[in-house]
Amino acid sequence: MSNSAISVTGTTPTDALGRVLLHEHLLSLLPGPWTNGRGIDDSICAASRALSGLRARGFKTVVDLSPYNVVGRSACGENVTLLPEIAKEAGINIILGTALYLEAYAPQWALDASPAELTHRFVADATTGIGGSNIRAGIYGEQATSLGEITSFEERVLRAIAVAHRETGLAIMTHTTHGTMAREQVELFRTEHVDLDRVVIGHIDTQLHLQLARELIEAGVLIGIDTIGKQNWDFFLGPTPSVRPEGKYEKHAFFRSDIGRADLVAALVADGFASRIILSHDLTGAEVWMNPSTLGQWGYSYLDAIFLPMLRERGVTESDIDQMLVRTPARLLGGAE
Numbered sequence: 001m002s003n004s005a006i007s008v009t010g011t012t013p014t015d016a017l018g019r020v021l022l023h024e025h026l027l028s029l030l031p032g033p034w035t036n037g038r039g040i041d042d043s044i045c046a047a048s049r050a051l052s053g054l055r056a057r058g059f060k061t062v063v064d065l066s067p068y069n070v071v072g073r074s075a076c077g078e079n080v081t082l083l084p085e086i087a088k089e090a091g092i093n094i095i096l097g098t099a100l101y102l103e104a105y106a107p108q109w110a111l112d113a114s115p116a117e118l119t120h121r122f123v124a125d126a127t128t129g130i131g132g133s134n135i136r137a138g139i140y141g142e143q144a145t146s147l148g149e150i151t152s153f154e155e156r157v158l159r160a161i162a163v164a165h166r167e168t169g170l171a172i173m174t175h176t177t178h179g180t181m182a183r184e185q186v187e188l189f190r191t192e193h194v195d196l197d198r199v200v201i202g203h204i205d206t207q208l209h210l211q212l213a214r215e216l217i218e219a220g221v222l223i224g225i226d227t228i229g230k231q232n233w234d235f236f237l238g239p240t241p242s243v244r245p246e247g248k249y250e251k252h253a254f255f256r257s258d259i260g261r262a263d264l265v266a267a268l269v270a271d272g273f274a275s276r277i278i279l280s281h282d283l284t285g286a287e288v289w290m291n292p293s294t295l296g297q298w299g300y301s302y303l304d305a306i307f308l309p310m311l312r313e314r315g316v317t318e319s320d321i322d323q324m325l326v327r328t329p330a331r332l333l334g335g336a337e
C-alpha cells in the first residue's frame with residue numbers, strides 16, 4: 001500500500017494528514033434540507049467557516065463521505081468541484097468518498113445501472129474523477145443499508161463497491177441504519193473477498209451494544225464511533241414526501257448520550273482494540289440544529305474539546321487517541337498510486 005492519500009487537490013502524503021475526521025459531509029452544513037444542501041456561495045462559505053477552528057486542534061484532514069444525491073452531493077456528482085475551493089479557503093486537506101445511499105434516496109441512473117456499470121462507475125471515481133471532474137475519490141463510502149434490511153438494490157451496490165475495492169485498493173466505510181445489518185454487511189464483504197482490515201462498519205455508536213462492537217472487531221473489520229455529538233435523533237423512515245398524506249406516519253426518535261459513547265470506546269480500548277476504532281461526528285446542519293448543546297455549540301471542535309477529555313477520564317491514553325485519529329485513518333486512506 002502506498003504512503004499517499006487521494007485528496008481533492010491531488011495526492012497527500014499520509015504522514016501529513018494529521019488528525020483526521022473520517023466521516024463528515026461538507027456541503028450540507030446549513031440548516032435546511034439535508035439531502036441537497038444550499039446554494040454554491042453559501043456552501044463554500046459555511047464549510048470554510050465551520051472548518052476554521054480545526055487546524056489549531058491538530059486536525060489537518062476531513063473526509064467528505066457523501067454518497068450521490070444526498071448530504072450535499074449532487075445526483076451525478078458534478079458539484080464535487082466545490083470541495084477544492086473549500087479546502088483552499090479552510091487550509092484543510094479534503095478527501096472524498098463515493099457511494100450510493102439507501103435505495104429510497106438513489107438517483108435514477110443508479111437504480112437503472114447493472115452491477116458491471118456500478119463497478120465501472122466506482123472504479124472510474126477513484127481513477128479518473130467523479131461527475132466528469134478530475135477530482136478522484138480517496139475512499140468508498142458511506143455505502144448504506146436500510147433499517148433492518150438490505151434491499152436488493154443495496155446488496156447490488158455493496159457487491160459493486162466490493163469489486164471496485166478489489167481493483168483500486170480503496171478502503172470502504174459503511175452506513176448502518178441504527179446499527180442494524182452490521183453483521184450482514186461483514187458477511188457480504190467476506191463472500192466478496194474484501195480485505196476486512198480495510199473496512200469500517202459505520203454508526204456502531206447509534207446502538208451502544210458492547211457485544212456487537214466486539215463481535216464485529218473480532219470478525220476482522222473496524223468500527224465507526226462516528227456520530228459523536230448526535231445525542232438527539234428524530235427522523236422519518238424513508239424520504240420525506242413533498243405532500244404528506246393526512247394521518248399517522250412512521251418516525252423514530254431517541255436519545256443516545258455521548259457518555260454512553262465514551263463508555264463504549266473506553267471499554268473497547270481497554271480490550272486492546274484502539275486500532276479497530278475510528279472517531280467522527282457525521283455533522284450536518286440539521287443535526288447541529290437538533291443538538292444545540294453539543295454540535296450546535298462546538299461544531300467540528302466538539303470531538304477534541306469535549307469528547308476526548310471524556311475518554312481521558314476513562315483511562316484512554318494519548319497514544320490510543322493518536323491511533324484512532326491519526327494512525328488508523330492514515331493507514332485506511334493510504335493506497336493512492
Ligand SMILES: [Zn+2]
Pocket residue numbers: 023024025065142282
Ligand atoms: Zn454520514
